[in-house]
Amino acid sequence: MADVTANMQRPSPAHASGPKPRRAFSRNNIVIYGILVVLAVYYLLPFYVMLMTSLKGLPEIRMGSIFAPPMEITFEPWVKAWSTVCTGLNCDGLSRGFWNSIKITVPSVFFSIAVASVNGYALSMWRFKGANVFFTILIIGAFIPYQVMIYPIVILLREIGLYGDLGGLVLVHTIFGMPILTLLFRNYFSSVPEELFKAARVDGARFWTIYLKIMLPMAVPIFVVAVILQTTAIWNDFLFGVIFTRPDNYPMTVQLNNIVNSVTGVKEYNVNMAATLLSGVVPLTIYFLSGKLFVRGIAAGAVKG
Amino acid sequence: MQPSVSIQNLKLDFGSVSVLRDLNLDIGQGEFLVLLGSSGCGKSTLLNCIAGLLEPTEGSIHIKGQNVTWAEPSDRGIGMVFQSYALYPQMTVEGNLTFGLKNAKMPKDEIARRVARAAEVLQIEPLLKRQPAALSGGQRQRVAIGRALVRDVDVFLFDEPLSNLDAKLRADLRVEIKRLHQTLENTMIYVTHDQVEAMTLADRIAIMKGGVVMQLDTPSVIYNKPANKYVADFIGSPSMNFFDTRLANPQSPKVVIAGKDVSLSGYEFTRPGFSGDVWFGIRPEHIVTGEAADAAPTQFEVRAELVEPMGAETLVWSSLAGTSLRFRVDGQMPVADGDLIRVGFDPARASIFDKAEELRV
Numbered sequence: 001m002a003d004v005t006a007n008m009q010r011p012s013p014a015h016a017s018g019p020k021p022r023r024a025f026s027r028n029n030i031v032i033y034g035i036l037v038v039l040a041v042y043y044l045l046p047f048y049v050m051l052m053t054s055l056k057g058l059p060e061i062r063m064g065s066i067f068a069p070p071m072e073i074t075f076e077p078w079v080k081a082w083s084t085v086c087t088g089l090n091c092d093g094l095s096r097g098f099w100n101s102i103k104i105t106v107p108s109v110f111f112s113i114a115v116a117s118v119n120g121y122a123l124s125m126w127r128f129k130g131a132n133v134f135f136t137i138l139i140i141g142a143f144i145p146y147q148v149m150i151y152p153i154v155i156l157l158r159e160i161g162l163y164g165d166l167g168g169l170v171l172v173h174t175i176f177g178m179p180i181l182t183l184l185f186r187n188y189f190s191s192v193p194e195e196l197f198k199a200a201r202v203d204g205a206r207f208w209t210i211y212l213k214i215m216l217p218m219a220v221p222i223f224v225v226a227v228i229l230q231t232t233a234i235w236n237d238f239l240f241g242v243i244f245t246r247p248d249n250y251p252m253t254v255q256l257n258n259i260v261n262s263v264t265g266v267k268e269y270n271v272n273m274a275a276t277l278l279s280g281v282v283p284l285t286i287y288f289l290s291g292k293l294f295v296r297g298i299a300a301g302a303v304k305g
Numbered sequence: 306m307q308p309s310v311s312i313q314n315l316k317l318d319f320g321s322v323s324v325l326r327d328l329n330l331d332i333g334q335g336e337f338l339v340l341l342g343s344s345g346c347g348k349s350t351l352l353n354c355i356a357g358l359l360e361p362t363e364g365s366i367h368i369k370g371q372n373v374t375w376a377e378p379s380d381r382g383i384g385m386v387f388q389s390y391a392l393y394p395q396m397t398v399e400g401n402l403t404f405g406l407k408n409a410k411m412p413k414d415e416i417a418r419r420v421a422r423a424a425e426v427l428q429i430e431p432l433l434k435r436q437p438a439a440l441s442g443g444q445r446q447r448v449a450i451g452r453a454l455v456r457d458v459d460v461f462l463f464d465e466p467l468s469n470l471d472a473k474l475r476a477d478l479r480v481e482i483k484r485l486h487q488t489l490e491n492t493m494i495y496v497t498h499d500q501v502e503a504m505t506l507a508d509r510i511a512i513m514k515g516g517v518v519m520q521l522d523t524p525s526v527i528y529n530k531p532a533n534k535y536v537a538d539f540i541g542s543p544s545m546n547f548f549d550t551r552l553a554n555p556q557s558p559k560v561v562i563a564g565k566d567v568s569l570s571g572y573e574f575t576r577p578g579f580s581g582d583v584w585f586g587i588r589p590e591h592i593v594t595g596e597a598a599d600a601a602p603t604q605f606e607v608r609a610e611l612v613e614p615m616g617a618e619t620l621v622w623s624s625l626a627g628t629s630l631r632f633r634v635d636g637q638m639p640v641a642d643g644d645l646i647r648v649g650f651d652p653a654r655a656s657i658f659d660k661a662e663e664l665r666v
Contacts, residue, residue: 195464198358199391203405203452204379213404217395 054078054273061269077270081278085271087258088247094275097255100166101235101282104251107170109230112177113223119178120185121211125197135186142179150243157244164246172244173234181226188222189215224293232283252279307370309334309492310355310460315364317350317516324350325361326516332494337486339503340496342513343539348496349464351513355494356385356462369459379408381460384453388465390445392437398448399433402455409456416455423454426488443474450485463495467502479505500540504528512536530575530656534663537586537656543620543631545656546592548585552657552666560585560657563626567603571653575665582660589620591654592632594646601649609644621646 023029049066054077056070083093090096119138123131153172154163162168192215200210241251250258256279260272308331317325324347332338340348353359355366357378365374373381392401402423406416424430427447437445446466453461463482467475483506486493497503503510504524511521512535520532531537537545550560558569562585593601607630611622618633619640632648634640657666 193389193391195387195389195391196393198353198356198378199385199387199449199452200393200404201358202356202378202383202385203456204377204408205404209408214393 050273050277054270054277056270058266058268058270077268077274078278080268081259081271081275085259085268085275087250087255087262090247094252094255094259094278097250097252098278100245100249101252101279103166104169104173104241105231105234105282108173108177108234109227111170112174112181112230113226115174116178116181116226117185117216117219117223118211119182120187121189121215122207123182123186124189124192125194125210125215126207135182138179138182142183146176146239150239154243163244164249166245166249169240169244169249169251172240173237176240177230177233181230184222184226184229185219188219192218221293224290228286228290231286235282255279307334308332308367309336309369310494311367312351312355313365313367315351315354315366316362317347317354317359318362324516325354328364328516328518330511330518330521332492335490335492337493337495337506337508339507339510340494340513341498341500341503341510341539343498346513347516348498348513350516352385352462352464352494352496355381355460356383357381379405382458383460383462384456384458385462385464386446386449386453386466388468390437390442390449390469392445392448392452394437396437397433398429398435398437398440398451401437401448402433402451405452405456419455419457423451426454426485427451442470443478446470446478447481450482454489459492461491461493463493463497465497466495468497468499475502482506500542504540512539529654530573530665532665534584534586534658537658541588541590543589545586545588546628546630546632548587548626548628549660550583550585552580552583554580562603563605565603565605567652569652569655569657571602571651572655572657573653579659579666583666584658584660584663586656586658587650587654589631589633592630592648592650594632594634594648595638598647598649602651604647604649607646607648609640609642609646612640612642 052069053061053066055073055075057072057074057076060071081093082095084091085093087097122128123135157163157165157168157172162171196214197210200214205213235251236253237251238253238257242254242257245251245254256275259275310330310332312328312330315325315328315330316323328351330338340351342348350359354361355368357373357376357380361374365372367373368381368383378385392398393404396404399420402420403416406419420433424433427450429444429447429451432440432444432448437448440448446469449466466482467478470478479502482493482495486506495502495506507524509521510524510527512519512527514535520527520536522532527536528540531540534547538547548560548562550562552558552560552569558572558574558580560567560569560583567585598604605625607623607625609621609623613620613622614636616636618636619638621632621634621640623630623632623646630648634646640646658664659666
């Protein structure tokens with residue numbers, strides 16, 4: 001059992017073995033790194049253009065050379081995008097959307113993972129009657145297109161008085177995250193040796209004690225994966241955000257769209273670019289902070305699931 | 306005396322597959338019972354039923370006179386040791402030992418006292434602050450035994466506890482478990498597929514096949530007087546030699562092997578007066594060679610076909626009357642393939658089973 005933790009930190013061998021490392025500039029390496037560099041440039045170029053444009057003033061942008069670095073750096077577009085740009089009736093910039101997105105994402109991620117992890121634990125360990133039927137229905141739910149369910153959910157939320165409310169959107173996100181997260185946790189907990197669960201039962205632990213004291217500490221990698229998946233998905237969500245909330249409560253993505261797609265007045269490319277970069281900051285940060293853990297968690301799930 | 310564990314008419318079906326069939330078993334106070342069988346015979350399933358980890362379809366289980374058929378595992382007065390140790394990886398050894406006691410909301414000083422005692426008995430005191438990952442296999446299994454020990458239970462359940470250990474460690478820990486049983490005098494139920502463990506540890510062995518107990522008796526009876534051909538074949542390595550023959554003449558019973566009359570005057574019949582087609586079984590270690598063979602009541606001349614030297618003794622494969630015949634000779638005796646060897650045995654040590662039901666005659 002302890003092997004689960006042991007595997008995570010594989011010690012490097014005391015004596016290196018295997019063939020001698022090959023030369024850095026062999027023909028193979030040049031080809032491989034060449035392709036990688038080209039691909040990296042391909043993906044980084046738009047980012048570069050956005051960053052440069054967001055730091056230029058409008059007159060400079062009108063000159064047209066989009067790849068050139070700004071002659072005069074200005075943070076005016078960033079400030080405007082964050083705090084004063086108008087969307088609809090509100091003129092307090094993206095900051096409103098940012099806080100709305102936080103208010104939507106944090107509880108949605110928390111509740112969906114809390115419920116799904118217990119689901120997965122119950123489905124893999126307790127095998128109650130009809131567990132497989134329940135699981136199958138849940139997974140089938142993942143294959144039904146969202147569009148089919150939008151209108152029924154609007155009616156449902158209206159009936160329970162949550163339509164247009166942030167709480168309603170949190171509920172929708174929690175429910176829609178359920179199939180994939182339950183699958184993730186079920187597979188992870190299925191890889192935990194059954195004898196560990198039996199030992200805990202013999203030791204007098206019940207459902208919640210086993211979950212909190214035994215399973216939860218062992219499942220940290222998969223929780224990290226779930227947090228990343230959910231945070232990115234919910235933060236980037238546009239469809240549910242635009243349908244289930246009122247303009248006051250629009251998440252950042254919807255606000256961004258309204259800024260960029262506004263047809264009145266002058267197109268402020270620099271403000272648009274700054275706004276886009278601002279709304280991408282959270283998922284980017286999450287990836288950078290947890291990249292290693294993410295890969296480890298995905299790999300653990302893949303090998304053992 | 307009231308049995309420690311009593312199992313009555315226990316049945317367990319997984320869907321349409323019946324794993325345990327109408328099983329009855331009484332285990333005495335302080336007895337060491339080994340459940341022995343090949344994989345899929347239902348021995349682990351039975352143990353899980355006793356532990357309360359599986360619910361039987363029918364029947365009842367009593368521990369110390371209490372009906373515990375539907376009780377929670379922790380309320381049965383049992384402790385269990387698993388093949389994979391099943392230590393909680395994120396807790397220290399001490400955390401592992403105290404987990405069950407904390408769940409039972411035991412006072413702190415009592416917990417400390419019990420942990421100290423278990424650690425002393427199992428000699429794991431220096432390991433208490435370590436993580437399971439930092440322990441060797443033998444140490445881990447000792448902690449796992451300790452986890453059952455601290456709970457001060459009536460019945461210990463072992464589910465193949467030594468199968469994950471290497472041969473030498475297995476022998477060491479086997480002795481330790483036996484010593485533990487002598488010290489604690491608890492009832493112990495031990496599941497294994499290893500007949501050496503079964504023979505050395507058990508007060509009684511229950512040999513299982515297809516969810517049924519084939520024979521329940523002391524190791525000596527199981528070895529010397531197996532109740533049926535399955536048990537005879539299963540116990541002993543290499544396994545018993547069987548001759549296909551006919552038992553005739555109830556007045557002076559005899560069988561014919563390779564054209565020779567073998568008188569059964571010394572054989573203790575379970576069913577005297579039986580006649581008909583039988584399997585005549587003789588263990589490889591009951592076949593003698595050399596001078597002893599000349600003195601034996603029944604003698605044959607066989608050709609060694611394959612020789613397996615094992616150090617202390619040599620295993621010889623030959624054939625007699627169209628049946629493969631295995632026997633052991635002293636390791637010092639020079640034997641080569643193709644040698645003619647005089648072998649003999651005492652028919653009183655044989656086991657005879659009727660061919661129809663394969664039960665002891």
